Amino acid sequence: MHEFSIADALAAQILRRAPAGRRVREVEIRVGALRGLEPEAMKMCWDAVTHDTALAGSVLVMDMRPWSLACPACGRVWESPVPFAECSCGEASPRPTAGDELDLVSMTVDEDDDTVGAEAGAEAEAR
Amino acid sequence: MSDRVKTTKIPIVERVLEANDQLAETVRADLEGRGIFAVDIIGAPGSGKTALLEATLRALKGRRHPAVLVGDLATRRDADRLAHWCDQVVQISTGQGCHLEAGQVRDALKEIDLSEVDLLFIENVGNLICPVGFDLGQAAKVGVFAVTDGDDKAAKHPYLVQAADVLLLNKIDLLPYVPFDRSIFEADVRLLNATVPILDVSSTTGAGLDAWLDWLDRSPADKGASNPSA
Numbered sequence: 001m002h003e004f005s006i007a008d009a010l011a012a013q014i015l016r017r018a019p020a021g022r023r024v025r026e027v028e029i030r031v032g033a034l035r036g037l038e039p040e041a042m043k044m045c046w047d048a049v050t051h052d053t054a055l056a057g058s059v060l061v062m063d064m065r066p067w068s069l070a071c072p073a074c075g076r077v078w079e080s081p082v083p084f085a086e087c088s089c090g091e092a093s094p095r096p097t098a099g100d101e102l103d104l105v106s107m108t109v110d111e112d113d114d115t116v117g118a119e120a121g122a123e124a125e126a127r
Numbered sequence: 128m129s130d131r132v133k134t135t136k137i138p139i140v141e142r143v144l145e146a147n148d149q150l151a152e153t154v155r156a157d158l159e160g161r162g163i164f165a166v167d168i169i170g171a172p173g174s175g176k177t178a179l180l181e182a183t184l185r186a187l188k189g190r191r192h193p194a195v196l197v198g199d200l201a202t203r204r205d206a207d208r209l210a211h212w213c214d215q216v217v218q219i220s221t222g223q224g225c226h227l228e229a230g231q232v233r234d235a236l237k238e239i240d241l242s243e244v245d246l247l248f249i250e251n252v253g254n255l256i257c258p259v260g261f262d263l264g265q266a267a268k269v270g271v272f273a274v275t276d277g278d279d280k281a282a283k284h285p286y287l288v289q290a291a292d293v294l295l296l297n298k299i300d301l302l303p304y305v306p307f308d309r310s311i312f313e314a315d316v317r318l319l320n321a322t323v324p325i326l327d328v329s330s331t332t333g334a335g336l337d338a339w340l341d342w343l344d345r346s347p348a349d350k351g352a353s354n355p356s357a
Contacts, residue, residue: 002225002256002257005225005226005257005261006143006144006260009143009144009146010143012146013143013145017139017141019137026134026136034285034289034290035260035286036256083282083285084282084315093314095318096285096318096319100289100290101142102142102143102144102260103140103141103142103143104139104140104141104143106137106138106139107136107137108134108135108136108137109134110134110135111133111134
């Protein structure tokens with residue numbers, strides 16, 4: 001189950017990057033369709049690997065990027081959750097393309113009492 | 128998220144597998160520096176990866192200087208089989224891991240005398256999905272499908288088809304006996320990857336092995352060039 005290894009790598013990455021002392025509430029990743037990541041399995045793995053860590057209870061948000069299908073007959077291009085689908089014009093074999101990105105996009109953390117938005121922004125910029 | 132807690136969203140631009148990718152780049156630089164061509168062999172359990180490697184190593188004997196890393200969840204049976212044909216074989220036991228990662232390759236390479244090696248085969252854990260996304264520092268990815276697996280396997284595993292530098296269609300000698308429509312397989316491959324060479328091979332009869340050995344012998348830049356199916 002590659003979801004587990006990826007969740008594990010992601011948790012280590014977040015623990016490394018989270019500002020000290022601030023609770024992580026949400027982690028957002030972007031996932032290309034080529035990766036074949038199953039969102040439900042990924043969330044289950046996230047809960048499992050973050051259990052008993054500082055990330056326990058944090059929510060994993062997944063921006064699942066779809067396939068893009070291009071019809072060689074009518075030229076229509078559309079997004080699809082699956083790589084193989086018939087075009088509305090009847091063409092059976094539109095060409096599927098997708099990305100293999102697997103990117104950390106953002107993390108949402110608590111603001112400390114003495115942390116104002118500007119400082120958090122500067123911190124974000126520094127990264 | 129609690130309404131009472133003020134939160135701040137910190138944007139980040141970083142790959143999730145950054146740590147693995149960095150290790151892989153180190154491995155790649157080391158292997159390239161030594162003039163070693165490394166292939167990551169990915170295929171389902173039972174697709175014939177090990178038998179293909181046995182046949183390949185036998186054919187390369189005296190001609191090339193290969194080494195082999197072989198990943199499995201358990202046992203060193205594959206390493207024992209391959210050691211018959213190659214004196215530099217390291218078994219990587221992944222335990223629960225469904226794929227190899229760059230750190231395991233880096234560590235396993237320490238057990239090999241690389242000074243004489245010019246070709247490194249990394250037989251990944253039998254799995255068509257997980258290994259594809261983990262860079263090992265290889266120069267090329269080899270996808271292995273078998274006619275006994277069914278002609279829909281390429282369509283069901285688009286990442287491997289898209290990422291592979293060459294696809295081997297193994298057990299081609301069994302084609303008359305199984306319901307495998309090669310034209311369907313090839314059409315699915317071509318939709319996903321217009322240029323990847325598809326080489327029909329049989330480790331049992333030796334059919335097609337010459338084309339595979341020729342692909343291995345060619346310079347890295349030249350490998351996509353002569354595509355029998357294109």
